[in-house]
Amino acid sequence: MDTTSPDIDTKQLVISIKDLKKSFGKLKVLDGVNIDIEKGENIAVLGRSGSGKSVLIKIISGLLKPDSGLVKVLGEEVDTISAKALQELRLKIGFSFQNSALYDSMSVRGNLEFPLVRNRRNLTRKEVNNAIESVLNDVGLLQTINQMPSELSGGQRKRIGIARTLILQPEIMLYDEPTSGLDPITCIELNNLIVKVQQQYNTSSIIITHDLTCAKTVANRVTMLVEGKLLTPGSFDEVFASQDANVKTFYDYNFINNT
Amino acid sequence: MIPAPEISETKPAEKYFISKKTDVFFNDIYKVYKFIALFFKEAFSAPFEFKEIINQCYEVGYKSLALVSLTGFITGIVFTKQSRPSLANFGASSWLPSLISIAIIRALAPLVTALIAAGKVGSNMGAELGSMKVTEQIDAMEVSATNPFKFLVVTRITAITIMLPILVLYTGFIGMMGAYLNIHQNEQTSLIAFFKSAFGTISFLDIFSSIFKATCYGFTIGVAGCYQGYNAQNGTQGVGRAANSAVVLAMFMIFVEEMVIVQFVNAIR
Numbered sequence: 001m002d003t004t005s006p007d008i009d010t011k012q013l014v015i016s017i018k019d020l021k022k023s024f025g026k027l028k029v030l031d032g033v034n035i036d037i038e039k040g041e042n043i044a045v046l047g048r049s050g051s052g053k054s055v056l057i058k059i060i061s062g063l064l065k066p067d068s069g070l071v072k073v074l075g076e077e078v079d080t081i082s083a084k085a086l087q088e089l090r091l092k093i094g095f096s097f098q099n100s101a102l103y104d105s106m107s108v109r110g111n112l113e114f115p116l117v118r119n120r121r122n123l124t125r126k127e128v129n130n131a132i133e134s135v136l137n138d139v140g141l142l143q144t145i146n147q148m149p150s151e152l153s154g155g156q157r158k159r160i161g162i163a164r165t166l167i168l169q170p171e172i173m174l175y176d177e178p179t180s181g182l183d184p185i186t187c188i189e190l191n192n193l194i195v196k197v198q199q200q201y202n203t204s205s206i207i208i209t210h211d212l213t214c215a216k217t218v219a220n221r222v223t224m225l226v227e228g229k230l231l232t233p234g235s236f237d238e239v240f241a242s243q244d245a246n247v248k249t250f251y252d253y254n255f256i257n258n259t
Numbered sequence: 260m261i262p263a264p265e266i267s268e269t270k271p272a273e274k275y276f277i278s279k280k281t282d283v284f285f286n287d288i289y290k291v292y293k294f295i296a297l298f299f300k301e302a303f304s305a306p307f308e309f310k311e312i313i314n315q316c317y318e319v320g321y322k323s324l325a326l327v328s329l330t331g332f333i334t335g336i337v338f339t340k341q342s343r344p345s346l347a348n349f350g351a352s353s354w355l356p357s358l359i360s361i362a363i364i365r366a367l368a369p370l371v372t373a374l375i376a377a378g379k380v381g382s383n384m385g386a387e388l389g390s391m392k393v394t395e396q397i398d399a400m401e402v403s404a405t406n407p408f409k410f411l412v413v414t415r416i417t418a419i420t421i422m423l424p425i426l427v428l429y430t431g432f433i434g435m436m437g438a439y440l441n442i443h444q445n446e447q448t449s450l451i452a453f454f455k456s457a458f459g460t461i462s463f464l465d466i467f468s469s470i471f472k473a474t475c476y477g478f479t480i481g482v483a484g485c486y487q488g489y490n491a492q493n494g495t496q497g498v499g500r501a502a503n504s505a506v507v508l509a510m511f512m513i514f515v516e517e518m519v520i521v522q523f524v525n526a527i528r
Contacts, residue, residue: 061402090404101399104390115403168403 012039013072014172014204015060020069021228022055029055031228033069039171042198042205043233044215046250047225053208054098056225057174060206061095062086074171091119094165094203098177100157102149108160109145112136116167131167138200139163139193155186159193166201173197173205179214191217212236212251224250294486298416301409308414315418319380323426326379327372331430334371335437338362343445352446353456359438360457364465368431370517373476376423377509381484384415385505388488389498397489412489416481423477424470431469468524475520476513483509 015037022030029052058064139159179187223233400407484505491501
């Protein structure tokens with residue numbers, strides 16, 4: 001299977017994972033995961049609930065430690081680098097959480113300002129305001145700047161969550177279930193936003209999702225996590241041409257049972 | 260014929276050093292020790308979160324003033340009313356200001372203020388951090404290259420450790436004023452005479468030990484609240500449990516510390 005995408009103009013690897021293993025007690029979640037992600041590409045990771053998709057991106061961002069294996073992000077081994085180096089690396093990684101994880105005690109402006117002023121201490125007030133307004137404009141929610149997270153809809157929260165990561169202009173975006181629990185129209189808006197982020201910010205992304213429409217729309221390559229291992233990544237059509245029972249069931253449920 | 264004994268598949272017994280509960284207890288103590296060690300490591304390494312410490316001082320100090328004032332004032336009045344008959348029996352009503360000042364400065368002010376702070380501030384820390392933990396806000400902070408332990412935990416523990424001694428002194432003063440009002444009403448004692456009598460029996464060691472106790476209680480409340488909140492699990496139920504455990508643990512430790520510090524202070528008095 002051809003694992004490269006025609007949309008990608010460079011071959012520079014931004015994420016390289018070799019034989020990654022992670023268990024929680026006796027439960028093996030990741031059992032030899034291998035994947036390479038090239039600069040500028042979006043890759044969707046599909047899989048059943050509890051299959052370890054979120055664990056994979058938490059390991060990439062250094063939130064969890066792997067049991068064994070190699071995880072290289074932008075040339076750095078995330079589980080062996082110093083705390084300071086990890087902090088610097090995290091400035092280049094954006095993480096959009098499943099439930100948005102907005103800081104409830106802060107307004108939208110506060111949520112966006114928090115990572116910016118703490119990591120770019122030399123910015124003037126005007127530059128901070130411009131950056132906040134610019135990124136809110138990009139996600140189409142400038143009007144919510146003074147609202148509290150509790151006043152936002154689910155889709156708006158997700159977009160603000162993405163805006164909060166974009167404000168640091170990351171090189172890599174990790175999306176955890178970006179469309180879960182949203183109506184179809186909001187899903188389309190979010191899918192478009194993910195593509196827009198890829199093009200405008202030139203990011204490489206891993207999108208964890210159950211939503212095949214999302215995967216088909218936003219990803220250059222698709223893969224599936226089955227029994228702790230990733231299937232060979234390929235284009236959406238290549239992957240779902242497979243006769244693997246898990247893949248077929250996933251596809252049938254999304255595209256046959258829903259029609 | 261004797262039937263063969265049934266061989267049932269049983270799980271291999273889990274091994275413990277002493278027993279499951281004892282092992283968990285000592286493991287928890289070790290985790291708290293590591294938590295405190297991390298606090299000192301982060302508290303004395305740059306960058307320092309001065310702005311957030313001031314913000315937290317306002318939250319735990321200023322916002323507790325009303326409650327502390329009311330309880331301090333009532334404690335002063337009630338303790339005076341309850342003590343008067345016993346002293347009057349011996350014709351020693353004039354000793355009332357001395358008795359009140361010793362009781363309030365040495366024991367009541369630190370203890371009452373600490374228990375109120377444990378209930379109000381400790382539970383708030385447990386619930387707030389617990390809620391942030393289960394909704395992944397702490398993870399979000401971490402991935403945005405901010406040290407959540409330094410920003411959330413160090414600032415809160417530092418703030419309550421600084422503010423509780425100040426609150427204790429304030430409660431002591433308010434309690435003394437409550438006591439004065441009651442004494443003035445019954446014995447027509449002047450304010451100057453009351454304070455002369457009250458402070459005549461108070462030594463530097465009494466005030467110092469009171470401030471020292473308050474510092475220890477403040478640190479304990481901060482550690483209990485933040486530890487429980489920062490390690491909360493299992494959704495909203497976990498948040499409730501964190502808030503509850505923070506208060507219970509802090510109150511228990513306050514009484515243990517009170518007992519130890521009193522013994523120590525009495526030995527050097």
